[in-house]
Amino acid sequence: MYRFCQLITIFFLSINVVANAQSIQEPAITAAIALGRQYPDSAFQLLRNLQDAAVNKKDHLTSAVCLQQMGKLCMDQGYYSKALEYYQQAETLLAASGNRRLHAANLNEMGLLYFHNTNKAAAKQLHGRALALYQQAADTAGVAATYGYIGHLFEKNQQHDSAYAYQQLALKAYESIQDNYGIAGIYENLGSICEDQEDYDSALVLFQKALAIYEANNDKTGSIEVVNNIGDVYRKTNRFRQGMSYSLQALDLAHATNNNYQIAAACKDIAQTYHLLHQNDSAYLFMEQSRKSLLNIYSDQNNRQMNFLRIMYDVNKKNDEILRLEGSHRMNVIIYSALGAVVLLLGVVGLLVISRQKLRISEQKAISEKNEQLHLAQKDQLELNSKKLANHTLQLIQRTQFMDELKDSITGIVKEDKRDNKKQLQQLLLKIEQHQHHDKQWEEFNSIFGQVHQAFFDKLNALHADLTPNDIKLVALHKMNINSKDMATILGISQDSLRVARYRVRKKLNLPEGDSLNTFAQQM
16 A cells, blocks of 8 residues: 555656646656656656756756756656755755746655655655645645645554545645546545555545546556555455456556556455465466566666666766866866966056156156256356355455555555644544454355355364364365465455464364365365
8 A cells, every 4th residue: 555655646746747847838858757757767868968958048947847857767766865966956946936836846856755765754844835835826736736745644654634634635626626637646545545544435435436537538557556456445355356356457457558567566466365265376376477577677677777877877977077177167267367367466566666667757857857957046046156255255355455555545644744634544544443354244255155165164163163263264265265465465464474374273173284274175
């Protein structure tokens, strides 16, 4: 009975899957699903190619359905971990797509996977999520199928009341949309629950209702299971002849459809019936036929699994190669991006350096031009001050000479014996002597000289702070290359006094013997 429930569940899931494939209008996917029943390896390869094409087209919905069907093929072949991987990839795409029907169908398939892997709690949670999505999408067929899955879970947990209630909900939903195949499947589920509870009369009625629907639609494949189940009920109620009749009918239908699995099941049921009838020779004969059919099934399954493994190996190898190429491409992109960034950075740095260098050159040029203008202005001012200094020196000499001549003239007058002007002339002579060497003239001279030879004065004062103003005047006159006669005239002293003054200054300056004051002044 457990085998029967599994087959019924897978059958209705297949119907739901085909409907989902058709809903996205992809005939190739529908063809792959049909091909997968006998040639799972070829179907998987076809789905893989379709999925690759969908990825290239960025058709996420088609890609998700392909992944979903690839997961189902892996589950049918017993590769549960790989099936879960494909289902989860489809789950991510479908959740983002907003297509509730396809998303719910994928959740139901994941629920079946967890059920086969004996994780019934996770299976129930996934079916619950699928039910909510189908209800939001107002998809009655999906709601009905999900009720059936949940009821099946309760049945396997020996919660027959809950199982029966959910199957009744599924039946009402299918009846509301007049889905005969869905109704027939639920009748089988209800019959299975009644059979488990040993309510054989109710089970028989329900199985016969399901058989009537299959026969009305000339569905031999669907009829085989129901006929076999009716035979089981008759055998369990000790109506062996009637049970044998249905089991033989199931065997004929299985041979007609070349269904080895159903042949093996029918032969086994017939063998059990013969054994109960104490016809052990016939029982052994049919049990041997069942064994041979199972061997054929296992052989076919092994061949299919070998081919499927080969395809999986090729796919994994291809995926590894793609990942390797993608990794290499990604590394090349990183390297080229890094090189590009370095080149760009160097370019930016180069531009900044060039720009800064240009700015520096421009600033230096501006400073140079400004300094040149300042130099020219200072040069002009120096020339002007030099002329002023020369003129002032000349005027100073001329004034001194004039004053000397005036003094000599007045002195001559005073020496005369005329008494009337003597007193006044003496007073005038005294004033001339008092003002002959007035500091104002020297202040003007020093001011102009300082403008022309500022560094000279600064250095002289720094090295020889003990020099008197007259000493500085003497050195300054030597700096101007004034001859001794004019120098004595300017200072208002005699040539002898000038020599004494020179000696005194040379001593203060600690000049070696033989070094002239004029040479010292020029070197300063």
